[in-house]
Amino acid sequence: MSKLKVSNLVKRFGSFTAVNKADFEVEAGTLVTLLGPSGCGKTTLLRSIAGFYCPDEGSIFFDGVKVDNIPPSRRNTSMCFQSYALFPHMSVWKNIAFGLENQKVPKAEIIERVAEVLRVVNLTGLEDRKPSQLSGGQQQRVALARALVTRPDIILFDEPLSNLDAKMRDQVRIEIRELQLSLGLTAVYVTHDQAEALSISDRIIVINEGKIQQAGAPQEIYDNPVNSFVAQFLGSANIHEGAVFEHMPDFTVIDSPLGRIRVPKNSLSPGSRVKFCWRPERTEFKIDPEHNVIKGNVIRRVFMGNLLEVFFTVNNQPVKVQAPCWIPDEKELSFSLSPESFILLKE
C-alpha cells in the first residue's frame, strides 16, 4: 500500500476543463471516495491516477514518487471498472491470473494466489466459468479478485456497484469495505451515490464541475457542509438566506424567511447577508420553547415506513422535514429546531 498525493491536477479535453486544480492526499491503508454528480470530473481524476490520462498541469505522487510519466502498466495500481471489464473469452481463473502472468510470477505461485483470492471473494468452485455464466454480483467479485491478486499499491474503484440491484449493492459494498480494511489497502472509490460514499469511506472528497468542493470525514462533511452544493448533494437540506440581526452571548440572531431565528454564534457583522441550511431530520415535533419554534402549512405527507416526510411552506418558503408517524393530521403544524441545527454556508 502507498500514500497517494494529487497536487494541483488539471485535465482538459479541448476547451473543457474536466478537473480543475484537484489537490488532495490519501493516507496509506485508507479508503477515500470521490463523490459528485455525473460529468463532475471524478472518473477523469481516477483515470488520471491510473495513468490512462496524462495531466495537463499538476502531478501525482505514489509514496512521494512522481508517476506522471509512468504508463498504467507500470504504475502498480489496479482498477475495478464500472463495466467490470472482464475478458469475455477467458475463464474466471484466466481473468484473475492475467495480471500475475504479466508480472512473470511463477506458475505455482499463480495457482496459490488465485486460489487464495478466490477464497477471499467467495468464488471458489467457479474457476472455469466464463464471465457470461456469472451473475452481476459474481462478475463484480471477479473484477475485485483480479484487481486484488496483483497486490497493487493503490486500488481504484470506478462506480463498481452501479450495475447491481439494490440488495446486491449493499452486500458487495460491505464486502469491498471489509476486504479493504482487512488487507489494509489504499483505495480511491468513485461514486455519485451519497449513501454509498457515507457508508464506505474514511474520507469523502466532494467534487462539482471539476473542482473539489470539500474534503473530510463523512460525518464532518455531513454535519458541516461548506456550501449549498455539498449540503444538498450529501443528504437532504433546507437552504435559506437571511441577514444577521444581532449577536447574543451564546448565539447569533438572524432575520430569515423562517422568521427571526437563533443560530450558532458567528463573527459576521449585523446586517450581513448570510446563507444557512438545516437537515430535515433535525426537526423536533415535541416542541422545545427554548429552541426556534416554527409554524408552517402542510402541503404533502409522504409515508416512508419508519417515518414521514412532510413538505411545508413557511412564509411561502418550501421546507422539507422528517417527522415521526404520530404527528397529528393537521393543515398547520409547529416544529422546533435547536440553534445547533443550523449550519452557516460560505456560498
Next chain:
Amino acid sequence: MKRSRLTDYILLLPAFIYVSLFLSFTLFMMISQSFGLFSLLGETEGFTLQYWKSAMIQESFDSFFYSMKIGLVSSTLVVVIAYPIALILNQEIRGARIVGSLIKIPYFINAMVAAFLIINIIAYHGFLNQFLMFLGFIDEPLRMRNDDFGTGVIVIQVWKNIPFALLIITASIAGVSKDVIDAAKDLRAGPVRIFFSIYLPLTISGAVTAHILLFIMIFGDFAIYSVAGPIYPQSLTARMQLIVSNFLQWEEASVLATVLIISVIVVASTLTFISKKYIGIYEKVGYAEIKKD
C-alpha cells in the same frame, strides 16, 4: 399473447422458399447436371461419371490451382494488411475518421474500372516500372500484368478488397470494449500481449469471416482475371465460361462449378477450424488444465 406454431411456420415461409428455390434447388440441379441428369439441352441420358472424367484434364487442374492460389494469397494479404489498419484507425487519433472514410473509396469502384486503374500503375510501361527504373532498382520493366504468377491480379484484388475487409474487421475491433483494453493495460499487459491475448481472440471471428468472404469472391473472380490475368492458366470461372460458350458443355461446366463450391466449403471450414483452435487457447484453458501441467 402466445404465438401459435402455425404463425411461426408462416413467418418462416419466405426465408424457407428463398433457400429452397434459389439455393437448394439450384445447387441440386447443378450437381445433378454434373452427373448427366436434368440436362439444360433437354437430352437427359441418366446418371454418368463421364463429365467428371472429361473435366478432369490438366487444363482444369491448372485453372483450379491458379484460382486457389490467387484466392488464398489475395484474401490472406487483404486481411493481413486490413487488420492493422483497422486496429490503428480504431485508436483515438486525430484524423482517423477521415482517413477511415477515404480508404473505403475503392469499394465503390466497379471491379472492371478498378482493374483498369491499377493497370496504369503496374503495366509494362506503367508508373511503378518507370519509378523502379528511375530509382535504379531494375534495369528493364517487370512483367506484372498478364504474368504467369498473377501478380497483377493479386495487386488489383488487394487494392479493390481492402475496404470490404476493413468494413468487417473495423466493426469487429470496435466491438472490443475500451474498458477491457484499459483493464489489460492496468494489469500490466504490454502492447504485444494485449494484441495476442485480447484483440486477436476477440476479433478473430470477424477477421476470419472477412477472409472467407474475400476468398469466395476472389476464388470465383472472372472480371479482374480477364483484364490482368495470365493467358494460361485461366481462372476456374473463366474456364467454365469457355467450356460453355465454345463447346456448349454445360455438364462439364457444372463439374467445375461443383468443385468450386466444394473448395469454398473446405477452405471456409479450415479457416473456421484454425480460428476456433486459436480462440480455444484462451477459452478452454482454465483452472483444471493449469493444475494438470
